[in-house]
């Protein structure tokens with residue numbers, strides 16, 4: 001199968017998370033999005049800037065250079081580029097001779113939201129969704145570092161919308177002893193621009209799970225929603241009978257067709273007494289279980305509706321795949 005994500009115009013026109021905000025500082029860093037190398041740094045106004053990580057002079061990696069007065073300086077011959085891609089300085093140029101017009105680079109769009117840096121390689125066709133809890137002072141936000149998963153972002157989003165793997169993949173965490181049948185899935189718009197469904201479950205509640213749920217006892221009742229925002233963002237909301245709410249944003253970014261960045265963001269309205277790292281131990285363990293399974297699957301998830309068999313319980317991921325295929329195939 002040829003590349004179906006890399007180079008796709010519709011995906012280039014969407015925002016993708018490529019770094020945590022706190023990773024981008026004075027020193028440039030290199031990321032890869034949809035097969036394209038990007039250099040990130042902060043300019044003089046502390047804004048995140050993104051340029052192709054390829055100098056227009058001899059293709060050196062700008063990410064190996066340095067930030068000088070808010071511009072990035074190439075490590076090879078010292079050409080400098082501003083955040084908007086303008087080549088501002090060519091040390092070897094004859095005085096008075098202007099910079100060649102083709103020296104300028106086409107800047108990428110970069111923005112920050114939810115503690116993450118998002119890049120759009122083209123023209124943003126849709127805004128990022130909202131998470132109301134992000135501006136609610138009764139909630140705290142917990143970010144995690146980006147990981148590289150050797151699997152396609154298509155398989156990740158499909159997995160994050162799929163609840164029927166819980167009793168099999170998540171036996172080490174919350175899936176143990178869980179019902180294998182799932183309630184009827186009624187799809188529709190959710191808040192914040194997400195699309196999905198609401199359901200209720202009784203989940204296993206032992207060990208790290210008791211920290212996540214804030215309750216003891218072997219089994220805990222959860223009211224949940226599961227939804228997506230194209231192309232690859234998935235969100236789960238969990239409400240316990242105590243009023244404790246836990247929002248989980250699962251972020252998948254195609255590095256290329258079969259390699260991806262993964263990060264998750266948690267919002268919680270607990271009393272903030274349990275350290276953030278402890279709160280997310282359970283989510284981390286769940287993510288590791290998904291990663292182990294997904295890295296055994298080959299290639300990109302087929303996006304047509306005929307090459308895979310699905311059942312009623314797969315309705316949400318099937319709908320996500322239908323919408324993604326419509327987006328990708330234009």
Ligand code: FES
Nearest residue numbers: 055057058074077
């Ligand atoms: S390759 Fe960048 S300045 Fe020469």
Ligand SMILES: [Fe+2]
Nearest residue numbers: 159165169290
């Ligand atoms: Fe999972």
